[in-house]
Amino acid sequence: MYEDVKQKMDKAVAAMESDFAGIRAGRANPAILDKVMVDYYGTATPVAQVGTISIPDPRMLMIQPWDASILHDVEKAILASDLGLTPNNDGKAIRLNFPAPTEERRKELVKSVSKRAEEAKVVIRGIRRDAIDAYKAQKKNGEITEDDLKDAENGIQKVTDQYIKDIDGLADGKSKEIMEI
Known part of the structure; x- marks a missing residue:
């Protein structure tokens, strides 16, 4: 009715x-990256659409872009967002560590x-x-x-x-x- x-x-x-x-509660949650946009060949693209996001352990997210040339762009987009996380770039993937609040x-x-x-x-x-x-x-x-x-x-x-x-x-x-x- x-x-x-x-x-x-x-x-x-x-x-x-x-x-x-999207609330960062100390656990790794890929949803936190939903609003992070990467400049992918001139187009603002969500991080989830430029690579694979995995959770190797409860306090870490790992982002592996399909195109290694945009690794730096993904890192810049994460730093520019207000997530309060510092990305670790090892040349192949980006790791985001979630410290306990x-x-x-x-x-x-x-x-x-x-x-x-x-x-x-x-x-x-x-x-x-x-x-x-x-x-x-x-x-x-x-x-x-x-x-x-x-x-x-x-x-x-x-x-x-x-x-x-x-x-x-x-x-x-x-x-x-x-x-x-």
Whole structure:
């Protein structure tokens, strides 16, 4: 019944999960490189599309470009990004070491997770408001009855509550992951 509302809310949760994947929690995660673009023959190209990214151990990422001539360009792109990582170039591959974050840094990361979760909740509430406004407009135009409007409001609220609960669960999980490192 509320499929369009659920679709929009799914997109908001997916965007938040994508943000969470980019949070550097001390473990090597290839998703952290998703926003790093390399100048590949004049075209800005994601790192994942110019080589192989592997995880040789839990605190290291290794990037092996298919074209060895762009190794320096990949290194420059990583340094230019705000990842806070220093690439080690051995002439064949680039290694990124992920140091264990300090207690202070972990607390900052948890605050960042909370902030991004709250932003996602705001988006969810905005979707709820827009959907209810659409039903109110239908009521005003005589397309639905007062009872239909109340049912729709209650249904949308239940969907909203479930998504808010899901966001809280994801944020708690990410916070625990960060603090366990």
